[in-house]
Amino acid sequence: xxxxxxxxxxxxxEPGGSGTYxxxxxxxxxxxxxxxxxxxxxxxxxxxxxxxxxxxxxxxVVRLGNGYVEIFRNVPLLxxxxxxxxxxxxxxxxxxxxxxxxxxxxWGSYIPAVLCLGLYTSVRIAExxxxxIQSLPRGQRYAGIAMGLTQWQTYRYVILPQAVRIILPPxxxxxxxxxxxxxxxxxxxxxxxxxxxxxxxxxSFQVFESFAAATVIYMLTNLVVVLAMRWLERRVRVPGLxxxxxxxxxxxx
Amino acid sequence: xxxxxxxxxxxxxxxxxxxAALAEGTLEKVxxxxxxxxxxxxxxxxxxYYDANQKPVGYAMDLCMKVVEAVKKKLNMPKLEVKYQxxxxxxRIPLISNGTADIECGSTTNNLERQQQVAFSYTYxxxxxxxxxxxxxxxxxxxxxxxxKTVVSTAGTSNIKEITEVNNKDxxxxxxxxxxxxxxxxQMVETGRAAAFVMDDILLYSLQASSRNPKEFEIxxxxxxxxxxxxxxxxxxxxxxxxxxxxxxxxxxSGEINKIYTKWFERPIPPKHINLKVPMSxxxxxxxxxxxxxxxxxxxx
Numbered sequence: 001x002x003x004x005x006x007x008x009x010x011x012x013x014e015p016g017g018s019g020t021y022x023x024x025x026x027x028x029x030x031x032x033x034x035x036x037x038x039x040x041x042x043x044x045x046x047x048x049x050x051x052x053x054x055x056x057x058x059x060x061v062v063r064l065g066n067g068y069v070e071i072f073r074n075v076p077l078l079x080x081x082x083x084x085x086x087x088x089x090x091x092x093x094x095x096x097x098x099x100x101x102x103x104x105x106x107w108g109s110y111i112p113a114v115l116c117l118g119l120y121t122s123v124r125i126a127e128x129x130x131x132x133i134q135s136l137p138r139g140q141r142y143a144g145i146a147m148g149l150t151q152w153q154t155y156r157y158v159i160l161p162q163a164v165r166i167i168l169p170p171x172x173x174x175x176x177x178x179x180x181x182x183x184x185x186x187x188x189x190x191x192x193x194x195x196x197x198x199x200x201x202x203x204s205f206q207v208f209e210s211f212a213a214a215t216v217i218y219m220l221t222n223l224v225v226v227l228a229m230r231w232l233e234r235r236v237r238v239p240g241l242x243x244x245x246x247x248x249x250x251x252x253x
Numbered sequence: 254x255x256x257x258x259x260x261x262x263x264x265x266x267x268x269x270x271x272x273a274a275l276a277e278g279t280l281e282k283v284x285x286x287x288x289x290x291x292x293x294x295x296x297x298x299x300x301x302y303y304d305a306n307q308k309p310v311g312y313a314m315d316l317c318m319k320v321v322e323a324v325k326k327k328l329n330m331p332k333l334e335v336k337y338q339x340x341x342x343x344x345r346i347p348l349i350s351n352g353t354a355d356i357e358c359g360s361t362t363n364n365l366e367r368q369q370q371v372a373f374s375y376t377y378x379x380x381x382x383x384x385x386x387x388x389x390x391x392x393x394x395x396x397x398x399x400x401x402k403t404v405v406s407t408a409g410t411s412n413i414k415e416i417t418e419v420n421n422k423d424x425x426x427x428x429x430x431x432x433x434x435x436x437x438x439x440q441m442v443e444t445g446r447a448a449a450f451v452m453d454d455i456l457l458y459s460l461q462a463s464s465r466n467p468k469e470f471e472i473x474x475x476x477x478x479x480x481x482x483x484x485x486x487x488x489x490x491x492x493x494x495x496x497x498x499x500x501x502x503x504x505x506x507s508g509e510i511n512k513i514y515t516k517w518f519e520r521p522i523p524p525k526h527i528n529l530k531v532p533m534s535x536x537x538x539x540x541x542x543x544x545x546x547x548x549x550x551x552x553x554x
Contacts, residue, residue, distance in 0.1 A: 003350060004370065015414055016429075017421030101446050104403060105428045108446070189430050199431060202343050202409040203417075205370045 009206045010213060021200050022213070028196035029217055031106070035113050035192060036179045042118030043125055043178065050122065051129025052155065065126065072123040077184050080120055084112035085188040106190060113185035121178050128170045132163040165236060172229040176222045193217060279355050279486065279493040280328060288334035289324060291317055292354035292485075295339055296436050298459035300378070300482070301359040304523035309337055312517040316377055316501065317358035317484065323500040341434065343409030346370055349485050356497070357485035360456060362411040365548040372490065373483030374497045375505075375544040378455070379536040379553050381476030382412050385442060385457040386449040393473045396425070405430040405438045405447035415477055416451045435460060442470070449473075453480050455531065462527050479536070479553040483546060498546065505541045 010022040018024060054065040072080070089097040103111070136159060144154030186195030197214035201207050283289045293309035294301040300313040325333045338354040345361060348354050349371050363373040384404070386392040392399060396419070406413035408431040420427045430447055432438035439460045441447040450457065454472055461470050486493055504510050511533075516522075518531045536553050545552065 015417045015421070017418075098445065101444060105430055187433075189432075195431075198343070198408070203414055205346055205367075207347055 003208070004205075005208070006206055007209055009200075009204050009209050012204070014200070015203055021204065021210075024200065025193060025196050025213055025217060028191060028193035028214075029221065031110075031190065031192040032179065032182050032194075033221070035110065035117065035182045035185060035190065038114045039117035039121060039182070040175065040178055042114070043121035043174075045122075046119070047122035047125025048129055051126035052133065052160070054126065054130045055133045056151065069123045069126050072119055073127075077116070077120050077181060078187065081113065081116045081184055081188055084116040085109065088112070109185065109188045109190040112188060113182070113190050117178060117181060117185070120181070121174060124174055124177075125167075125171070128167050128174070129163065132166040132170075133159055135166060136162055162241060165233075165238070165241065168229065168233045168236070172226060175225050175229065179221060179225065180218070278490050280324070280496070282352070283324060283333070283355060284328050284330070287330075288336050289321060289356070290336045290338050290354045291321070292338045292340040292345060292348060292357035292359070294341075294359040296434060297360040297456060298463070299517040299522050299529060300455075309339075310523060311358075312513060313358040313360070313377065313482070313484070315513050315516070316504065317356065319504055320356065320358075320484070320497050320500050323496055327496060341409065342407050343433075345409070345485065349487060352487070355486070355493075360453060360482055361485050362453070362480040363483040363546065363548045364411055364550070367411075368488075368548045370488065372486045372488045372494050373546050373548065374486065374494065375501045375546050376481040376483050376540045376553075377501060378482040379534060379540060380453040380455045380480045380482070382415055382451065382478050382480055383454040383457060383473045383476050384449040384451040385439070385461060385470050385472050387442065387469055388471045389469075390448055392449055393471045395475055396423070396477070399425060399427055399449055401426045402448040403428040403430060403446070404449050404451055405432050405441045406451040407432055407435055407438050410452070411480065412451050412453065419477065439464070451477075458531065459529060462529055463525055479550040481540070481547070481550070481553055498544070502544050505544055510541055 010025075011020050013019070014021050014024045016024075018027070050065045050068060053061050054069075056062065075083075089100040091097070092100070101108070140158055140162070141154060144158045145151075149157065182192055183194035185192055186198065189195075191199070193214055197210045201210040204210070291309075291314075293311075293314060295303050295309075297311070297313075299311055301309060301311040304310045321333070321335055325331055338348065340348055340354065340357060340359070345357050345359070346367065349357050360378075361367075361373075363376060367373075384392070384399070392402070404416060404427045406416055406429065413429065413431060416427070417429055419425070420429060430441065432441060435452060435456055438447075438450045438452070439457075442450045443464065454476065457472050461467050461472070464470070484497060486497065504513070514533055514537075518529050518533075521528045540553070547553075
């Protein structure tokens, strides 16, 4: 295999003149985080609400929530990204569609990417929220009702505090997933980290150096996420609140 | 040594051995494998593209077949199998370098920078880096017209690299989008997402001719640089390069090149039976009279 190694390429100037290739990749990291964090806010807001609503006893609310989840769960992320970027502007009234298509890059790619990623992740969070709530013993809900709390109060003071603590470890995975899934946005033209690594490879022909640098940057970013979430879990932990987990903690001490 | 470091050393040794194995020449590789792999394109009309039956055809493919005949004769393997490997602008150089394909016959520009990674045959076409835009936008006269506009080009091409550098050098403030392929990039101009598509003029010409409304578009008068096309091969393999160059020189000298050129540029071609009506340019006639594999654009004026 004829391959000409050149790790110094990371410090060479990129053709667009913005700086070194390493700087070019790090700007990509900023875009990755901007996309992932904006989508994360949308995902938590919608996913938390939908997941909770699916455990109530209002049949139509539950059905709507289930329908929403099934639609977004069954379509691959890449297809959803293309639908948001290419198809949605064509389905809207012509003036609105044309205006959307004229939005200059990078916002023209950023907005559909954030919406797509946000809704895609929201259904995963909704599933996890529903599972977390349903994993609590039925007695919790009945105790709330027995004490005279309304359904909303039962959720607010009894069920959700426990469910949110249960959901924190899977939420760490989802957070890492949303950062990794942001790379799919390169297919609609968003120059985030993976898109820039690909562009760097195409301009410089240094495949290994480009993608090795991107890999290291992703791993370090996700390491920060894992450590931050672990800190958060420790901060909000209430010993003995979630019976089985609590017993294990206390036994460990 | 710990268990893990032993495994790591073993893995590294395997990797190094496998790289040593591919240091053999292309002709040896083809002889031992029993087949030759040609890298083709799917939409570089009329050089290398798929016809209605998904078979790779084109001007470059016809010239490639001449090379395959020469290989068959040289190795005395009349039943040599020909395999095809579809490549894109972005992965064609890596796939030639790592041995997945033996020769690339498409619309690849020969330039000095790429010659550090791969080798090129004699030039078989000369085109220029231009852009296509809607007539109604009036962007064809000069590069300054593109100031501040959204411009698209295909990923991995010399064209996108040149427009990125020019954008920076001349402070044009263009937004440059990278598309995955030529049809996708052209569609961006059609739907209004981009104001102009920067690409080799012959490819723009073909896309315009096969579009729904050809009269809607115009190609720029200005050419940013000459783009000579050559077949790509692994670097350092002089024996194979000599065979390819000699084959092309023979096709040029015998005049057979004129027949092949006419077939693809002045007659109806698959799949839509459109006639491109592009007579042979003076630059190409010059290259046919004096074959060259130069990667310096100045040599083609």
